[in-house]
Amino acid sequence: MSENHQVLFRKYRPQFFRDVIYQDLAVGSLQNAFKSKKIGHAYIFIGPRGVGKTTIARILAKRLNCERPDGVEPCNECTSCLEITKGNSNDVFEIDAASNSGVDNIRELRENVKFNAMGGKYRVYILDEVHMLSGAAFNALLKTLEEPPAHVVFILATTEYHKIPETILSRCQDFHFRKVPVTVLQSYIETLCTKEGLKYDSEGLFWIAKKGDGSVRDTLSFMEQAVIFTDGNLTGAKLRKMIGYHGIDTFTDFLNQLIDTSQSAQIFETLENLFQSGIDLSKFIWDFIEFLNSLLLIKDNLADRESINIPQEDLQKLKQNYRELDREILVLLAERIFSIHEKLNLMKLRSSYEMKVYLEIQFRKLILDREKPSVSGLLAKISELTKLVQGDISILPDSIEPVKKQIQTPSPTQEKPNPNTNSQTNTKIDSPTPETKAQISSPTSLEKNTNTKETNPSGNHPEDMEKLLKEKFSGMEVDPKQFKNL
Numbered sequence: 001m002s003e004n005h006q007v008l009f010r011k012y013r014p015q016f017f018r019d020v021i022y023q024d025l026a027v028g029s030l031q032n033a034f035k036s037k038k039i040g041h042a043y044i045f046i047g048p049r050g051v052g053k054t055t056i057a058r059i060l061a062k063r064l065n066c067e068r069p070d071g072v073e074p075c076n077e078c079t080s081c082l083e084i085t086k087g088n089s090n091d092v093f094e095i096d097a098a099s100n101s102g103v104d105n106i107r108e109l110r111e112n113v114k115f116n117a118m119g120g121k122y123r124v125y126i127l128d129e130v131h132m133l134s135g136a137a138f139n140a141l142l143k144t145l146e147e148p149p150a151h152v153v154f155i156l157a158t159t160e161y162h163k164i165p166e167t168i169l170s171r172c173q174d175f176h177f178r179k180v181p182v183t184v185l186q187s188y189i190e191t192l193c194t195k196e197g198l199k200y201d202s203e204g205l206f207w208i209a210k211k212g213d214g215s216v217r218d219t220l221s222f223m224e225q226a227v228i229f230t231d232g233n234l235t236g237a238k239l240r241k242m243i244g245y246h247g248i249d250t251f252t253d254f255l256n257q258l259i260d261t262s263q264s265a266q267i268f269e270t271l272e273n274l275f276q277s278g279i280d281l282s283k284f285i286w287d288f289i290e291f292l293n294s295l296l297l298i299k300d301n302l303a304d305r306e307s308i309n310i311p312q313e314d315l316q317k318l319k320q321n322y323r324e325l326d327r328e329i330l331v332l333l334a335e336r337i338f339s340i341h342e343k344l345n346l347m348k349l350r351s352s353y354e355m356k357v358y359l360e361i362q363f364r365k366l367i368l369d370r371e372k373p374s375v376s377g378l379l380a381k382i383s384e385l386t387k388l389v390q391g392d393i394s395i396l397p398d399s400i401e402p403v404k405k406q407i408q409t410p411s412p413t414q415e416k417p418n419p420n421t422n423s424q425t426n427t428k429i430d431s432p433t434p435e436t437k438a439q440i441s442s443p444t445s446l447e448k449n450t451n452t453k454e455t456n457p458s459g460n461h462p463e464d465m466e467k468l469l470k471e472k473f474s475g476m477e478v479d480p481k482q483f484k485n486l
Helices: 024-036 053-065 079-086 103-112 135-146 182-196 202-212 216-230 236-243 247-259 265-276 281-299 312-321 327-347 352-371 375-390 434-441 445-455 462-472
Strands: 042-046 092-096 123-128 152-158 173-176
Touching: 024 053, 024 173, 042 053, 053 079, 053 092, 053 123, 053 152, 103 135, 182 202, 182 216, 202 216, 202 236, 216 236, 247 265, 247 281, 247 312, 247 327, 247 352, 265 281, 265 352, 281 312, 281 327, 281 352, 327 352
Parallel strands: 042 152, 042 173, 092 123, 123 152
Antiparallel strands: none
16 A cells, blocks of 8 residues: 555545535535525535535535636636645635534634635635534524625534524525435445456445445445455455355344244354354344344335345345245244343343353243244134034044934834734834933933034034144143133
8 A cells, every 4th residue: 555545535525516426406506506696605514424515515615716617616726726625725714613612713713704715705614513513602603694794605514403503594505415325325336446446246335335324435434444354356255254244044044943943942053153153142133133124124015225234136035035924923023132132232241151141041032932822823723713613513623523422213114003002912022222221211311412402503512622622722821611602
């Protein structure tokens, strides 16, 4: 590395309005102001870090004092433009409000605005992180901000819009800056890789852009680090190793171990392997929560949103493999594991070994809870059983044999005795069978069988129904006697 090496975010800082990416609203409004020659005296730039607030403020200052402007763009070649680019202009003042937040600093600024510009047309004051000013400092700035001299332009920049007093906001033209999407960042750094002669692939650029979190400066800073780590070979395999991404295979295996009770013991093997490999267990749990959330977004057809922290190639695999997975299971797992992660952060355990022990206890409890019947599962069992009881007896399982006791009655074709015949007439009577003897000896048997048929049309006795209930709810903590009325 040469001694005069310049980091990427400084080397590729935009010097013209046309070079700024994804801030068309703010840039277009400022360009229109120059076209119509309606320059405001105070602007406030609002947005997250690293999206171009200070950069556009410098370009605006250059265009205001440019000696040979090219339409709405500065020439970037005259003395004024070069001085502003180098940061040594006498007419442009960049003030860090975080370190100059007192009322005395603002009073000094009020005294300096009276002087005319030395080289250009305007004296430009850029107040970065202006929300850090004290209440007294804001009050001291009010009058000057409302009626500054004609040669003064204020540009305020902040990341926390809600901390700016309404009295300040009402005196400024506000421009809102947005986070840059991952796809835009990915295309932007691809052009930079071509200029720098770096090797890359699509997944590697995705992880660099994702790590930037919508900030161009953060993206280029991480890209600088990635170039050194990978020796200029920005591939997905090396970037995954750099950021500690485990890949969807690890997460899918862990999810299958949680869902399938036969694989529950492997959960503790996975935690042990992660611990032995020196993986941050807290980060792994959080990444797994993000993985579950991504699956839920797939279920809701929202998998293409920018916030998903999974490459598109892996998303397609998840859509195919988990299409039939019950959404309720995912919601319950995500909620429980998020609660585990939240408690883990609150406990502030001192070592990774303590984290491992805690996670093993929590996942063991989660496994026990998973083995208990869910509400939906219980209702499904009840619904199925109700259909069996109330339906035709033919749909009962073969394992349940209904008790069929039929009463022996005389055949219709059998000859009936003549009542007029003398009782002493010699008539041949067959000897009674054992079953007939049992019925004769028990006069109430006929009545009992009749009552059974009336109260239970399907032909089942209560003990058979109890047997059915026990078989249907085997392994569940349910008392079959609760459903006798079915």
